[in-house]
Amino acid sequence: MKTAAEQAPATAAAHAGTSAAQAKAHDVVLQVQDLAVDIRTHRGTIRAVNSVAFEARAGETLALLGESGCGKSMTAKALAGIMDPVCDLADGQIVLNGTDLAALTPKERLKFAGPELGIVFQDALTALNPVYTVGTQLGEAFRIHRGLNAKQARLEAIDLMKRVGIPEPESRVNSYPHQFSGGMRQRILIAMAVALNPSLLIADEPTTALDVTVQAQIMQLLRTLREEGQMAVILITHDLAVVAEEADSVAVMYAGNVVESGPVAEVFADPRHPYTKGLLESVPVHLERGAELNSIPGSPPELHDIPPGCVYQSRCPMVQAICRAERPALRPVTPPVSGAGAADGAGLTPAQDSRAITPISAEGRPVRAAACHFSEEISNG
């Protein structure tokens, strides 16, 4: 039996080795196109996710940003193949490392669940099975996909717990979920998702249920794991600050549609969709005491009653006749004339990441895209 100190470097090397073979940085790992999800209800079928498209790249974080009910979690579940029984994948491709997951049978997809794709939920307590030890649950992926026995799987579980920074893993491996704190449970959940070094990690509001200090630790852990394994991370959140700090690119969702996407720095500095602009303006910074907070008037449309034309028309301050008649497609928009500096207007400072700020179309970086008839007029530039 090796000591922990001896084992740790070997483990790290093994992980690095696997991931290096898997993907180079910035390679497109996941490509989603025309994704549509329907929900069957008593009042008929409603489309909760509509023609959603985005890319996730190795070693980068893509944020899916939007308010409650905008379809971001639904999108995540569709990607992971764990939709509720009343939901159907109505359309689209989910191409993960060259395989279209949407075209596979549920049984075929199980082979990808774990080795290729991991998911982390918001509430770690309900996401962990209360009647099994965390060791059993952490080891399960190894038993299913690698055919390890209980003893070997337990060792892998201990390794994983070390990797995500859980103290005393040798004894804690036999504890039950309710015996851990919220932050530790979230670490366990993350460990479970990265157990088999997947190329894509989906994190569905991983810090919403945690206090601020722990949130920062969890985000740091996700960042470390992303870099170690060159994983593509899809971060689902409604928190603009988290997006600004953590993500490389962002897809803003509204009423089931992606309304704007692109590198975070550019989108936040120069929003090209009135919804994104409204969101950024509602962040309470640089405000006088007693001044009214900015907000977007109205509320999102009911999903079973989305009007023809633009999904945002009812709340848009600059709505025109064409917006009520024709739904704008998500189309590339011209890059801003002047890049940085405009961030001040939004009140948020995007990540100080030179790579993201540099104009990048030459390198094949994600292009700016917006679904608005007047995206050029909105530009701050």
Next chain:
Amino acid sequence: MLIYLRKRIVSSALPLVVVIVGVFALARMTGNPASLYLPLNATQQMRDDFTARNGLDQPLLVQMADYFGGVLRLDFGQSLRTGQDAAAMALRAFPATLQLAATTMVLAVVLALVVGCWAALKPNGIADRISSFISMAAASIPDFWLAIVGIWIFAITLGWLPTSGVSGASAWVLPIATLLLRPFGVLVQIVRGSMVSALSEPYIKLARSRGAGELRVVTHHALRNAAAPALTVAGDLTVGLVNGAVVVETIFGWPGIGKLMIDSILQRDFAVLQAAVLLTAVAIFALNILIDMGYALLDARVRPVTVKA
């Protein structure tokens, strides 16, 4: 765990005393055994002699004190009918009932798990509707009616099965089928309900996201979470089987504790009745302790806290 067990056993003592007192008093309300055991033309002298010989002339409290004194020395009195030791008679009858009840419950639980899980996989699907109809019917049919109809069809009309007795495997079919139906019906509905709610939990989704297939999700992840309510109800139904055993054993002439109780009541054989009831009560207490230990086995959250050394 041992400390917990000892606590449970000690705390069961008082309810057992209450059971004995209750049965003791109620039995004596049925009348004086003398009028059953002596000829119709017996003189008052003979009646008084019989009553005095069996200690029934004493005040009720004195009789009870005597009885408890006996119980403490494990002397449960003699049968008026046969003169045998009452406890021995109860213990002799008990295994027949136990076999019947155990076989019934094992079958009911296994069948209900299969049917309940099958129904829960697709709520409101065709399987769910069929199983819901079957389980409702099974839970609603009165056992005495089913027993008599069963005898009429399978024993008398078709002649496939014996009407009563314990000779051979075929004699088990009708009593077990009669006893089985209600626990099966009730358990299917419990299993179905708790499986539906377990299967909609986030940890099931997460298990699927690790690549767990349908069979593993159902049998490994959901079932253990859904088992506690089923265990509670199964325990309750097992107690109910004692009730059913009285009816079924009487109808099918099954020499178990239910039949012994009925015979003892009819014959005002107080000592045997008390011994039989006491034995049944002890069995039910033991069952409840087993069920509580079952919860702890299934779910760490309800395990009694043990102080680590």
